[in-house]
Amino acid sequence: MADGDDRQATFGSDGSLETETTPDATGENDFGEEKEPNETDGGYSRYVVSSLLQKAVRRSDEEVAAWAAWELARSGYAWNLWDRLNLYVVEDLRAGDEVALTIERYEELATERWEPDAWKGRLCAIHAALAAARARSTREASNADAYFGAVADLRAEARERGEEPAHDFPVGDLDPDGKFDAVFDGHTGEGSKRGRGTRFFKTHGARVGPEGEDEQSARWQRLAMLLDGEIDYDEGELDRAVAPVDPDDPWSESESDASAEASGSGSTDDTAAADADDDIDDETGSLTDFAE
Structure with a gap:
C-alpha cells in the first residue's frame, strides 16, 4: 500500500x-x-x-x-x-x-x-x-491538544511579563512535596537524591485505583513485600501498598491511606501481616495456606 x-x-x-x-x-x-x-x-x-x-x-x-x-x-x-x-x-x-x-x-x-x-x-x-x-465518538484528544497548547502559550507570555499565568497546566510547577510528590521516587533525579527507593515506590508510586488491586494481585503484592529480604515493611505500609486511591483526590497521600481497607482488593485484617510472618517463618507452613 x-x-x-x-x-x-x-x-x-x-x-x-x-x-x-x-x-x-x-x-x-x-x-x-x-x-x-x-x-x-x-x-x-x-x-x-x-x-x-x-x-x-x-x-x-x-x-x-x-x-x-x-x-x-x-x-x-x-x-x-x-x-x-x-x-x-x-x-x-x-x-x-x-x-x-x-x-x-x-x-x-x-x-x-x-x-x-x-x-x-x-x-x-x-x-x-x-x-x-x-464506536463512541469524541474529540477529546483534539480538544485536549488545543487546550494544552493554548495554555502553553499563555504560560510563556506570562513568564516573559514576569507574571503568574491566568491559566496553568493541571500539574502546576510539579515540585517535590507538592500535590504530586508520589512521582518523585527513585526513577527521578530528585527522588534518588532523597533516597526514595523500593520502599517509597511500593507504598506510594505503585499504588493504583480508585478500583484498587483485585484480590489476587493484592495477595501477590503483600506476599512479595513480606518476602523481601532487604526491606522490613510494617503493617501500615502493607495496607497502603494495596489500598485504592481516593477517587476524588487520587494524589492524596494522607496518613489515613496507610490504614485504609482496600474494599475488594484482597487487603487482609489487622493481624494478617503478623500471621503471614509466622507462616513464612514456620518451616512446615506454606504460602498457599497463608493466602487461603
Missing part, C-alpha cells in the same frame, strides 16, 4: 490543487466520461468524499460512512480511505476503543491479501467505516 502522507492535498497560491492522481484512480466515471484528477467514479471530489466520511464517523451516521468508504475504495483511492480511517481512530474516537485493531485488520486484509478496489476490498472498507461510525 502506498504511503498516504505522500499524496495529501497541497494547494498553490491561487488555491489550485497541486497533487497527482494515482493510476488506480484514472479511467472513466459512472457516466462514461474520463475522470478528472481527484474525481471519484460517482463524479465527486475525493477530498469532499473523504471529508464526508470523517464527519459521518464523527456523527455516527452509519449509512453515509459506509457509502463514502465504498466510493473511495472503488474509485482507486483506497490509500486515501485507509489513511483517513486510521486518523479518525485517534482524532474522533474515544481512547481505548478496540475499533483501532478492527480497522487495522480490515486494512491488512484489503491491501495485503486482496485488491483494495475489488469486491472483498470494498467489503473491508465498508466494515471498517461501519465499525468507526458505531
Whole structure:
C-alpha cells in the first residue's frame, strides 16, 4: 500500500490543487466520461468524499460512512480511505476503543491479501467505516491538544511579563512535596537524591485505583513485600501498598491511606501481616495456606 502522507492535498497560491492522481484512480466515471484528477467514479471530489466520511464517523451516521468508504475504495483511492480511517481512530474516537485493531485488520486484509478496489476490498472498507461510525465518538484528544497548547502559550507570555499565568497546566510547577510528590521516587533525579527507593515506590508510586488491586494481585503484592529480604515493611505500609486511591483526590497521600481497607482488593485484617510472618517463618507452613 502506498504511503498516504505522500499524496495529501497541497494547494498553490491561487488555491489550485497541486497533487497527482494515482493510476488506480484514472479511467472513466459512472457516466462514461474520463475522470478528472481527484474525481471519484460517482463524479465527486475525493477530498469532499473523504471529508464526508470523517464527519459521518464523527456523527455516527452509519449509512453515509459506509457509502463514502465504498466510493473511495472503488474509485482507486483506497490509500486515501485507509489513511483517513486510521486518523479518525485517534482524532474522533474515544481512547481505548478496540475499533483501532478492527480497522487495522480490515486494512491488512484489503491491501495485503486482496485488491483494495475489488469486491472483498470494498467489503473491508465498508466494515471498517461501519465499525468507526458505531464506536463512541469524541474529540477529546483534539480538544485536549488545543487546550494544552493554548495554555502553553499563555504560560510563556506570562513568564516573559514576569507574571503568574491566568491559566496553568493541571500539574502546576510539579515540585517535590507538592500535590504530586508520589512521582518523585527513585526513577527521578530528585527522588534518588532523597533516597526514595523500593520502599517509597511500593507504598506510594505503585499504588493504583480508585478500583484498587483485585484480590489476587493484592495477595501477590503483600506476599512479595513480606518476602523481601532487604526491606522490613510494617503493617501500615502493607495496607497502603494495596489500598485504592481516593477517587476524588487520587494524589492524596494522607496518613489515613496507610490504614485504609482496600474494599475488594484482597487487603487482609489487622493481624494478617503478623500471621503471614509466622507462616513464612514456620518451616512446615506454606504460602498457599497463608493466602487461603
